[in-house]
Amino acid sequence: MSAPTHELVRPCMSALRTVSITATGFYVPDRVMTNADLEKIVDTSDEWIFTRSGIRERHIAAEDQATSDLAAAAAQRAMESAGVTPDEIDFILVATCTPDMTFPSTACLVQKLIGAKNAACLDVSAACSGFLYAMDIARQYIACGAKQTILVIGAEKMSSVMDWTDRATCVLFGDGAGAAILQAREAKYGLLTSVLGSDGTLNELLMVPAGGSRQPASHEAIEQGLTCIRMAGREVFKHAVTGMAGAAREALLRCGANIEDVACIIPHQANSRIIQAVGQKLGVPMDRFFMNLERYGNTSAASVIMALDEAVRIGRVQRGDLVLLVVFGAGFTWAASLLEW
Numbered sequence: 001m002s003a004p005t006h007e008l009v010r011p012c013m014s015a016l017r018t019v020s021i022t023a024t025g026f027y028v029p030d031r032v033m034t035n036a037d038l039e040k041i042v043d044t045s046d047e048w049i050f051t052r053s054g055i056r057e058r059h060i061a062a063e064d065q066a067t068s069d070l071a072a073a074a075a076q077r078a079m080e081s082a083g084v085t086p087d088e089i090d091f092i093l094v095a096t097c098t099p100d101m102t103f104p105s106t107a108c109l110v111q112k113l114i115g116a117k118n119a120a121c122l123d124v125s126a127a128c129s130g131f132l133y134a135m136d137i138a139r140q141y142i143a144c145g146a147k148q149t150i151l152v153i154g155a156e157k158m159s160s161v162m163d164w165t166d167r168a169t170c171v172l173f174g175d176g177a178g179a180a181i182l183q184a185r186e187a188k189y190g191l192l193t194s195v196l197g198s199d200g201t202l203n204e205l206l207m208v209p210a211g212g213s214r215q216p217a218s219h220e221a222i223e224q225g226l227t228c229i230r231m232a233g234r235e236v237f238k239h240a241v242t243g244m245a246g247a248a249r250e251a252l253l254r255c256g257a258n259i260e261d262v263a264c265i266i267p268h269q270a271n272s273r274i275i276q277a278v279g280q281k282l283g284v285p286m287d288r289f290f291m292n293l294e295r296y297g298n299t300s301a302a303s304v305i306m307a308l309d310e311a312v313r314i315g316r317v318q319r320g321d322l323v324l325l326v327v328f329g330a331g332f333t334w335a336a337s338l339l340e341w
């Protein structure tokens, strides 16, 4: 084979570029389900739910709303805020554990809804950690010059995998979506580092057992609640605290930063007690964390980007702030991202 006679273009060998979140957006369905509403469905109380989790209410999608509908609504807001047209998007990544269907991917369904005809589409499955996993994939593509404008979405219809007779789980989750536009920026502000980790040996502590290839959906599976979330709550709690604190420390270490340098920590919005325990481990007061789980519950892959969007909108995160995002989810999976906003 002879060498080419002309100079090759080497798109993936360009100098690495700074990658920024140029805009965000979020969407929640209209229907609000309060703790008082749940008291009518299962044997629970507002007091129990709030003291154990910090949650007061959550939004629940309409029957005819799927995850892709929530995702597309959040994406529209992020695109408007960024001034980006659907044609400009060259990659759509959707982090979700409640896809519309087994295939095609939810990302392809979002592509159709928003008319982003030039985009490649991919779903990312890392449960509650999915958004930071997807954002890191996007970062790598943009940094090396392979893609220019990537839409990263975290979206969930958790109500579709909820056993409304299981009080230990049905009080914790909600539906929603958050989206971010990632682009290369000349300015120094951007994503500094990401830490990703997993431990598949602990997969049985948090799962939806049936509906996949191991145990396809069947009348029996549905009757036994196996197409819904099964969770060993206390075990999940312990691992979430260790996993999030460890990922946060490693992200800071990689950038030579101290926790005191971080203006705002945005954790996965699972449970205020988990967040308090992470704060204790890191030696950070609670006022440095941003939380909105009181109003939305745990929206899994959507939670961290919904919280970032709200924190920016209300001015809790300002230009130039060092922001730490940290998450934990089924798998187990965990991740942390440090960024200069």
Ligand code: ACO
Pocket (backbone or CB within 6 Å): 043, 044, 045, 048, 049, 052, 053, 128, 167, 168, 169, 171, 172, 206, 231, 233, 234, 236, 237, 240, 268, 270, 271, 274, 298, 300, 328, 329, 330
């Ligand atoms: N209302 C009233 N009582 C309840 C409820 C409820 N909704 N749910 C459980 N209980 C009861 C239990 O039946 C039990 O009763 P018993 O003592 O008579 O047996 C009692 O409350 C205590 O139950 P525990 O499970 O031991 O309660 P715990 O203090 O561990 O709190 C919780 C449960 C809130 C689930 C906690 O373990 C937790 O926060 N775990 C983390 C789970 C989580 O956040 N998962 C999200 C998915 S993973 C992620 O996103 C990181």
